[in-house]
Each structure stands twice: as structure tokens, then as C-alpha cells.
Amino acid sequence: MKYAIFILTFLLSTAAVAQIDLNKIKNKVTGGKPSAKEVASGLKEALTKGTAKGTDQVSKTDGYFKNPEIKIPFPPEVRQVESTLRKMGMDKQVDEFVLSLNRAAEDAAKEAKPIFVDAIKQMTIEDAWSILKGEDDAATQYLNKTTSSQLKEKFKPIIKASLDKVNATKYYKDLITAYNKVPLVKKVNPDLDTYATDKATDGLFVMIAKEEKNIRKNPGARTTELLKKVFSQN
Numbered sequence: 001m002k003y004a005i006f007i008l009t010f011l012l013s014t015a016a017v018a019q020i021d022l023n024k025i026k027n028k029v030t031g032g033k034p035s036a037k038e039v040a041s042g043l044k045e046a047l048t049k050g051t052a053k054g055t056d057q058v059s060k061t062d063g064y065f066k067n068p069e070i071k072i073p074f075p076p077e078v079r080q081v082e083s084t085l086r087k088m089g090m091d092k093q094v095d096e097f098v099l100s101l102n103r104a105a106e107d108a109a110k111e112a113k114p115i116f117v118d119a120i121k122q123m124t125i126e127d128a129w130s131i132l133k134g135e136d137d138a139a140t141q142y143l144n145k146t147t148s149s150q151l152k153e154k155f156k157p158i159i160k161a162s163l164d165k166v167n168a169t170k171y172y173k174d175l176i177t178a179y180n181k182v183p184l185v186k187k188v189n190p191d192l193d194t195y196a197t198d199k200a201t202d203g204l205f206v207m208i209a210k211e212e213k214n215i216r217k218n219p220g221a222r223t224t225e226l227l228k229k230v231f232s233q234n
Helices: 002-030 036-059 076-087 091-109 113-120 125-132 138-165 168-180 192-217 225-231
Strands: none
Touching (some): 036 091, 036 113, 036 192, 036 225, 076 091, 076 168, 091 138, 091 168, 091 192, 113 138, 138 168, 138 192
């Protein structure tokens, strides 16, 4: 009898240990909180996905021009130039310039994806934990803060080449020349390359932030198991 009880106790204890081990394995595979490494990997995956989608959206034809959130207008600091030129009957030329400005941004955005990807790779585990619990655009803010100047430095020659390619530089020169010939006006000549670069970069971050928010708020946007695990904790 004692032997039978011993055997039963042994079997039950063995089963309990086995169950605990299985639960540990199950939690490791399917449940529990994500590890620091998983959080970092998940956020990098989300940002990579967001930047890819954002750049793909804006780099297509009318990606900037027909998106009211990011469309690049006539430089606001010389808005009087636009107003004066339109009064002079130069609506067509002004419209062509604005279109070419946005075409330049769309063209340049094609080259932005690898720049963002390289920047995302530099994110640390500590950064990732902070971002996970941050605002809906915390990752985008981090990316903007840590890479904006570098992106613009690399982006500017692309923008300049694109502006030349789509004749925006010529349109702008012609418009400013026409305006500066108007009697009594203050002569202007703002830096078109810098303006276009800043606006094009800002537009990219707008679209990336939208995708980040979508991944955080919409479970259906989490297309991998890692994204599901990481962002379900948020």
C-alpha cells in the first residue's frame, strides 16, 4: 500500500513538473511580456514598415501634389510674390511652379527609404522601451529628432537634382525675376532648395507618423507575430 502511494505521489509530482515546464515553454512561445530584444526588434520592424509605406505613398505621381496634408505650396515667406504674380496674369506659371515643386519631392522621395532604414538600425534597446510607452508618434518623433539633419543633408542634393530635372528651378527663377521687376517691391530670392528639402522631409514624417499610429491603434495593421506581441503590450 505504501509503495502504491509512493508511486502515485511520484507520478503526480512528475506530471506537475512537466506541466510547469510546458507552461514555461508555452509562455515563451506564445505569451508573456516581450523581451527587451523583442521590443527593439518590433519597433524597428514597425518603423521599417512605416517608412517603407510612407515613402511608397509619397514617391508615386501626385503623392505630394494631391495630398492636402503634405502638398508643398508656394514658399509662404514670399507669399506676396505669388499674389502679385497672379494679379499680373501669371496664374499658369505659378501653378506650373507649384506642380513642379511637388514633382521634385515625389521624385526625391524614392531615394529616402534606405536613409530611413539605416537610421532605424541605430535604435537602442533603451530607446525602444521608452518609445513603446510613448505617444502615438513617439517612434516617429525619435526618428525625426535623431536623423532629421542627416536626412536633409543627404536629401538636399537629391531635391536639387530633382528640381532641375522637372524645371522647378527654371520656373522659380523666371517667377522671381518677373516679381523683382515690379516697381517698388522689395527684392526677394529665398533658397528654393532648402525650402523644398524641408517640406519634402516634413511630408515623409507626416506619413510615417500616420502609419505608426495605425500600427499602435489597429490590430489589423500588425501583420507579423512580433508586431502583435510587442504592440499588444502598449
